[in-house]
Amino acid sequence: MSKRGYAASKKLLTGLIGAPIAHSASPAMHERAAEALGLRGHYQLIEVAGADATGLRMMLEGVRRLGFAGVNVTYPYKEAVVPLLDALAPGAAAMGAVNTVVVRDGRLTGHNTDTTGFARAVAPLLAPSANAVAVIGAGGVGKAIAFALASLDVTDIRIFDSEPARAEKLASLLARQGGARMAGSVEDALDGATGLVNGTPVGMLPNRDTPVPAALLRADLWVADAVYSPLITPLLAAAREKGARIMTGRELAIFQAADAFELFTGLAPSTEIMGEAFDTVMAARSAAYQAA
DSSP, X not given: OOHHHHXXXXXXXXXXXXXXXXTOSHHHHHHHHHHHTTOEEEEEEEEOTTOOHHHHHHHHHHHHHTTOSXXXXXXXXXXXXXXXXXXXXXXXXXXXXXXXXXXXXXXXXXXOHHHHHHHHHHGGGXXXXXXXXXXXXXXXXXXHHHHHHHHTTOOXXXXXXXXXXXXXXXXXXXXXXXXXXXXXXXXXXXXXXXXXXXXXXXXXXXXXXXXXXXXXXXXXXXXEESOOSSSSOHHHHHHHHTTOEEEOSHHHHXXXXXXXXXXHHSOOOOHHHHHHHHHHHHHHHHHHXXXX
């Protein structure tokens, strides 16, 4: 729909497909951004665990037919939805992962704003040179992170995944941009690295594990986590204790949401307003967690 169409209708229906997603801050961010632009926005959580291709196809068909401007897609369906869409933006096609599906004229087109969002978030941490970054996880988020780093000219990307074949496949996808390789272990990935990114759900509440042993963290390392529930994951807490610079999942969450909102509507939302909505959700969640 055109900008003029949204201004006239004042209605915007979007949502999120994934599981578990009850913790998501996306409804607050998208609905507040819509309100600020004079739209009546509703962001629907579509939580279905264990969906197969048939189940995902049914959900996407509902999105197509029920007036959605689009939906976000999160764990564990970012790769599974790819073959079910009508078209893919070039970036999403290159990595084989989608976190944003736009509905236009009855067609579903997949995009990846995790990539653009992470690139915006991580850029201040990257030095002009000597950027060797370890990426833990080669699933949907890990792919987006690795492609974002490559887009920022990071030429030494070490990818570790508990399933080596996934890490090897991601490294091969990045071969044209150079500098990516599969790491045989977390230790191998971190050897001489200047940065570390967790692209797995490890550490997301209620999980309290860490994908990297604290003994491997160093003060001269920057550490980022895609998980934002909690903001300070066990990995980030351990990194901070070592004196490392850290980046929470806040910036990625906000920037990927803003980029998705613009794809849905053609309108640029306020990242400040989205950030305020995100912070309100996280403050309430922290208070509830502490009271429990």
